[in-house]
Amino acid sequence: MVRHGESTANALNQYTGWNNVGLTQEGIVQAHVAAKKLKGFEFDHVHTSVLKRAIITAYIIQDELNLNYVPITKSWRLNERHYGALRGLNKDRTRREYGVSQVHLWRRSFYSIPPQLQTPDPNVGPYKYLDRRSMPVAESLYQAYQRIIPYYVDQVAPRLLDGKNQLIVAHGSTIRALIKYIEGISDQDIDGVEVANGEPLVYDFDSKLNIINSNRTKK
Numbered sequence: 001m002v003r004h005g006e007s008t009a010n011a012l013n014q015y016t017g018w019n020n021v022g023l024t025q026e027g028i029v030q031a032h033v034a035a036k037k038l039k040g041f042e043f044d045h046v047h048t049s050v051l052k053r054a055i056i057t058a059y060i061i062q063d064e065l066n067l068n069y070v071p072i073t074k075s076w077r078l079n080e081r082h083y084g085a086l087r088g089l090n091k092d093r094t095r096r097e098y099g100v101s102q103v104h105l106w107r108r109s110f111y112s113i114p115p116q117l118q119t120p121d122p123n124v125g126p127y128k129y130l131d132r133r134s135m136p137v138a139e140s141l142y143q144a145y146q147r148i149i150p151y152y153v154d155q156v157a158p159r160l161l162d163g164k165n166q167l168i169v170a171h172g173s174t175i176r177a178l179i180k181y182i183e184g185i186s187d188q189d190i191d192g193v194e195v196a197n198g199e200p201l202v203y204d205f206d207s208k209l210n211i212i213n214s215n216r217t218k219k
């Protein structure tokens with residue numbers, strides 16, 4: 001699993017969520033570095049969100065590894081957690097306005113829901129055929145987990161059980177949800193898990209999907 005390279009919003013320290021921002025030059029470099037770290041891996045399938053910062057990172061990795069031919073599935077279910085009315089705001093400014101602990105809760109607690117949008121965004125582009133009731137106005141990590149894990153269970157786990165290596169290129173909270181599920185981390189302890197841009201996280205599983213090996217550093 002790889003979190004996309006630095007985005008233009010990351011560089012401005014802005015809440016992003018479902019905002020569709022591109023990569024910075026640094027983010028492009030991080031994607032190439034991630035690919036170099038994955039040298040030697042062969043993937044049978046690539047999964048990503050419908051947000052371009054993840055898609056471009058996935059394309060860079062596939063290109064660098066000469067795996068352009070590998071099928072890729074883009075799903076809204078792998079989108080970043082929806083940041084509601086916080087999106088586009090500067091994280092330091094909200095710390096000054098709402099306090100450090102409130103911002104920490106919004107960013108890292110499993111159940112805290114950020115301030116909601118008045119109405120969901122219009123169903124256009126990749127969300128054209130998404131049931132309006134599934135369009136979030138803000139998500140806690142718990143709510144995002146509810147739409148991310150079914151994707152993993154339906155699309156990733158069966159291929160793992162079939163012995164297929166896969167690459168997931170997604171977002172900080174998407175990957176935190178997947179780590180929580182895969183490692184069985186508690187609702188409280190997920191609070192301390194951070195995912196850096198462009199740092200590949202590798203899991204090896206046995207035939208029953210128990211983890212045999214992982215490079216994730218636990219604090």
Ligand SMILES: O=C(O)[C@H](O)COP(=O)(O)O
Nearest residue numbers: 014015016017080107172
């Ligand atoms: O959506 C965002 O703002 C970032 O991708 C992740 O933000 P976080 O570090 O606040 O979870």
